[in-house]
Amino acid sequence: MKKEFRCESDSVGQLFVDNDAYYGIQTLRAKENFGITGTKHCFAFVKNIVLIKKAAAKVNLEYGLLAQEKAEAIIYACDEILHGKHKKDFIVDAVQGGAGTSANMNVNEVVANIAIERSGGCRGDYTRISPNDDVNMEQSTNDVIPTAGKLTVLSLAAELIPELRRLESALKAKAVEFDGILKMGRTQLQDAVPMRLGQAFRAFATAVGRSTDRIEAALAEMRVINLGATAIGTAINAKEAYFTHITEELSHLTGEKLSRARDLFDGTQNVDGFVAVSGALKALAVNLSKMCNDLRLMSSGPRTGLGEIILPARQNGSSIMPGKINPVIPEVVNQVAFLVIGHDVTITMAAEGGQLELNAFEPVIFYQLFESINTLTGAVKTLTDNCIVGIAANKERCAEWVNRSVGIVTALNPYIGYLKAAEIAKESLKTGEPIKSIVLREGLLDEEKLNEILDPLVLTEPCGGNFKSN
Numbered sequence: 001m002k003k004e005f006r007c008e009s010d011s012v013g014q015l016f017v018d019n020d021a022y023y024g025i026q027t028l029r030a031k032e033n034f035g036i037t038g039t040k041h042c043f044a045f046v047k048n049i050v051l052i053k054k055a056a057a058k059v060n061l062e063y064g065l066l067a068q069e070k071a072e073a074i075i076y077a078c079d080e081i082l083h084g085k086h087k088k089d090f091i092v093d094a095v096q097g098g099a100g101t102s103a104n105m106n107v108n109e110v111v112a113n114i115a116i117e118r119s120g121g122c123r124g125d126y127t128r129i130s131p132n133d134d135v136n137m138e139q140s141t142n143d144v145i146p147t148a149g150k151l152t153v154l155s156l157a158a159e160l161i162p163e164l165r166r167l168e169s170a171l172k173a174k175a176v177e178f179d180g181i182l183k184m185g186r187t188q189l190q191d192a193v194p195m196r197l198g199q200a201f202r203a204f205a206t207a208v209g210r211s212t213d214r215i216e217a218a219l220a221e222m223r224v225i226n227l228g229a230t231a232i233g234t235a236i237n238a239k240e241a242y243f244t245h246i247t248e249e250l251s252h253l254t255g256e257k258l259s260r261a262r263d264l265f266d267g268t269q270n271v272d273g274f275v276a277v278s279g280a281l282k283a284l285a286v287n288l289s290k291m292c293n294d295l296r297l298m299s300s301g302p303r304t305g306l307g308e309i310i311l312p313a314r315q316n317g318s319s320i321m322p323g324k325i326n327p328v329i330p331e332v333v334n335q336v337a338f339l340v341i342g343h344d345v346t347i348t349m350a351a352e353g354g355q356l357e358l359n360a361f362e363p364v365i366f367y368q369l370f371e372s373i374n375t376l377t378g379a380v381k382t383l384t385d386n387c388i389v390g391i392a393a394n395k396e397r398c399a400e401w402v403n404r405s406v407g408i409v410t411a412l413n414p415y416i417g418y419l420k421a422a423e424i425a426k427e428s429l430k431t432g433e434p435i436k437s438i439v440l441r442e443g444l445l446d447e448e449k450l451n452e453i454l455d456p457l458v459l460t461e462p463c464g465g466n467f468k469s470n
Contacts, residue, residue, distance in 0.1 A: 003018060003019070004018075004020075005017060006122075007115075008024050008124055009464070010029075012029065015028055015029065017124065019123065020074060020124075022089040022110045022113040022123065023089045023106055023109045023113075023116055024112070024113065024124065024131065026101075026102065026105040026387070027091060027109050029102075029209070030092040030098075030102030030105070031091050031092060031093075031101075033096075034092060034093040034097065034102065035093060036093045037094055037096075037367070038093070039093065039104055040091065040093065041090065042156075042374070043090070044155050045103075046103075046107065048149075048151040048155070049103065049107045049144060049148040050078050050081045050082055050107055050111065051078070051148075051151065051253050052227065052250060053074065053078050053107060053108070053111055053135055054074075054082075055246060055250040055252075055253050056139055056242070057071045057074040057078070057135075057137075058075065059241070059245050059248055060061050060137055062241075063067050063239070063241035063242065065137065065138070065241065066134065066137060069119060070129055070134050072131060072369075073115035073116075073118045073119045074112075074134065074135055076094065076115065076118050077110075077111045077112075081107075081111070081114075089106075089110045091106065095367055097360070098141075098358070098360070099141060099145065099361075099362055099363070100144075100178070100362050100363060104136070104144050104145055104315035107135075107184075107406070108131035108132065109131045110132065110133050110137050110400040111131070111135045112126065115129045115135070116128050119429050121407070126371075131389075138230070138237065138242040138243075139230065139328055140229075140231045141229060142226075142229070142232065142268055142358055143225075144233055146164065146225070146362060147225040147226065147227045147250075147443055148269070149365070150222040150224075150225055151222075151254060152370060153219070153277055153369060154222050154223070154256060156370060156373040157215065159377050160373055160376055161215070161216065162375040163377055163381050163384070164208060164215075165212065166381075166384050167380050168205050168209045170384050171201050171202075171204045171205035171208060171388060174198070174201040174391060174469050175198040175201040175202035175403055178196070178198040178201055180196070180336045181196060181198065181393050181398055182195075182398060182399065182459075182460070183195060183196065183200070183308055183398040184401045184402050184407060185407070191406065192407055192410075193407045193408070193411070194402050194405075194407065194408060194459045194460060195459075196460050197398060203439070207290075207291065208284075208287065208288075208291075209367055210287075211284035211287050211288075212284070213279040214280045214284070215277070215284060216248070216280070217280070218273075218276045218280040221276055221277070222273060223256055223257060223259060224259055224261050224267070225250075225259045225260065225267070227247060227260070227315075228243045228264070229261070229267060232265065232268055233266075233267070233268045234264075235264065247260045268357065268358060269354060269357050270354070270359070271351065271359050271362060271365060272351060274365050274369055275348055275351045277376075278343065278347040278348070278368075278369055278372065279344065281339055281372050282399070285337035285338075285340040285372075285376065286337065288333055288336075288383070289333065289334050292330035292331070293328045293330075293334070295309070295327065295391075296298050296327045299311045302394075303404070306401070307397045308393070308397055308398050309392065309393055309394060309395055310391065310392040310393075311327050311330070311387060311390070311393055312329075312386065312390030313390060314328055314329060314386055315328060319437055329382055329383055329386050329387040330383070332382065333379045333380075336379040337374060337379075339375060340376060343368035343369065343372045343408055346364060346365075346368045350362075350364050350365045403434065406424075406425040408435055408459070409421045409422075409425045409428075409435050411459055412424075412435075415444075416445070424438050424439065436454070
């Protein structure tokens with residue numbers, strides 16, 4: 001069947017738009033201009049722009065700024081999109097010039113055309129309902145897009161935070177499970193002093209918990225919005241009733257406790273709040289990656305490495321080496337961490353690149369920030385479910401490394417002195433004779449005292465266990 005087209009006009013000229021499309025000429029121009037990533041905006045972002053359109057229509061209706069028939073048709077159109085319809089009509093690339101104008105107009109045009117049909121008209125008949133004058137009434141791209149970006153960060157983070165708390169809980173459970181297992185601590189990959197395997201997992205849990213708290217603190221800035229500022233912060237074209245009530249209405253629709261920025265000029269031109277969130281995500285990524293490095297080291301081997309823990313076998317590790325199992329879950333988390341750290345650089349530079357009264361680079365900020373949150377959510381979920389909960393301890397190997405190490409000699413410093421302890425360590429390394437055997441042979445300490453000094457609790461807790469760490 002031959003396609004039919006409608007002719008639409010804008011200030012640049014005319015284009016023929018597929019008559020089946022709900023988007024219009026400005027969206028089509030954006031599609032032609034910005035074939036950059038091949039990735040569309042995540043639909044959560046689109047839905048948050050639509051929520052702003054709905055909130056604006058409701059306020060404009062309530063205070064007599066928009067005719068009832070138009071407002072109700074716009075609200076109907078917004079609800080259609082919020083229910084998941086018309087996804088195929090949001091076609092602009094996630095990375096685009098114009099500070100997000102194309103994304104805003106894509107929504108304006110789709111909402112307008114749905115509303116036009118609802119009120120008995122034909123798509124493209126903007127004399128009935130205008131994308132700019134009616135759907136975008138009282139708004140500017142420059143307050144809609146950053147507000148939608150903040151709402152999207154909040155909605156995506158609402159999935160990440162519970163996954164992080166699950167990971168923290170799983171690590172705490174392993175800390176309890178492994179608490180009685182003595183292992184060798186290492187600094188700079190060399191033997192240090194003994195510790196308990198549970199203490200290593202407790203440290204992982206503490207780092208994840210701290211990272212989660214840091215993210216939650218940064219998210220508070222996402223609840224301060226500049227909606228009502230319109231173009232640069234002067235609220236030009238925004239009526240008093242709209243300006244006064246739009247934040248309250250959007251709070252009601254989103255379920256978030258939103259507040260208007262005290263300085264709308266600052267709220268429009270500066271995007272450091274997104275940098276703060278990205279920085280918190282980067283800190284999380286660093287902690288997760290370091291933890292996964294440790295998991296891979298502790299599980300290395302299994303025969304010729306450290307082999308202190310056993311990771312769940314998830315898939316074959318080689319197409320040529322039979323029976324090889326790789327630490328694929330920690331590896332993929334490492335890769336997500338690298339991605340997030342790189343995104344943070346992009347976000348930082350895009351935020352710094354803003355000029356005067358607007359930052360034109362919010363599209364790439366959102367593209368990278370949303371991906372950081374989404375990929376971290378998936379990475380943390382698979383790390384918890386497919387790795388952490390199934391980790392087993394290799395008690396025998398842990399004990400073997402402790403017994404073979406000279407690191408326990410550090411505990412003897414207060415009793416025989418550093419120099420003598422160093423001599424014993426060198427002798428043990430040279431001859432292979434255990435530390436305890438050398439101390440007893442030389443009569444430096446009796447066996448009862450030596451066993452007391454080298455008791456696992458004394459070795460692994462402050463003040464010999466009289467002050468137990470949490």
